[in-house]
Amino acid sequence: MKHVVDMSWTDKVAFEADMDGHKIVVDADKESGGSDLGYRPKRLMLSALAGCTGIDVIMILKKMKVEPEAFNVIVEADVTDEHPKHYTKMKVVYQFKGKDLPAEKLEKAVKLSEEKYCGVTAVYKKAMEMETEIRIIE
CATH class of the missing domain: 2.20.25 (N-terminal domain of TfIIb)
Structure with missing residues (x-):
């Protein structure tokens, strides 16, 4: 393909x-x-990551019969000062909102996306440091 x-x-x-x-x-x-x-082209790399993993996580959660009220994927990236300017580290924050959300299922969905399904994450992990945070807002 x-x-x-x-x-x-x-x-x-x-x-x-x-x-x-x-x-x-x-x-x-x-x-x-x-x-x-x-x-900006470089920032589209952040959107690609957020979209890829976000779609995975929601699809996995739907299969687990878990539906948050709201869900955001925030990607923060450190960029070099010198040319060629590039990202050296990305932090992906998965922010879930809802009552009585099962933390273990949220964590499992994120882990499956990051380790098995999201091709963008797979490539970025080879190029830079990646960090993950899960936030649950009631």
Whole structure:
């Protein structure tokens, strides 16, 4: 199997990607010569991780018959000061909200995503330090 993304240059340093019929615009901020028309490419790496593991966790929890009131995946990343600027560490915070949520099932769902299902996590673990936190809000 192969995944393909076609990025088309649209303006100054902005590009538009077509992914399976969905459009994503990436651009730089105005200080860097862009028009601030879209996402910053490096930060999309954080979104890719949050989306990948978030989908896994919710799918696993649904199979376990656990449905939180709310669920957020927050990804924090440390970036180098020198070029090429890149991430050296990421912290993934899984934030669940709900009454009487079974902590052991939440932990199991997160562990399964991080160790078995999320391909983004698998790649990032090879490139940098990864940290996990689970927060439960009643």
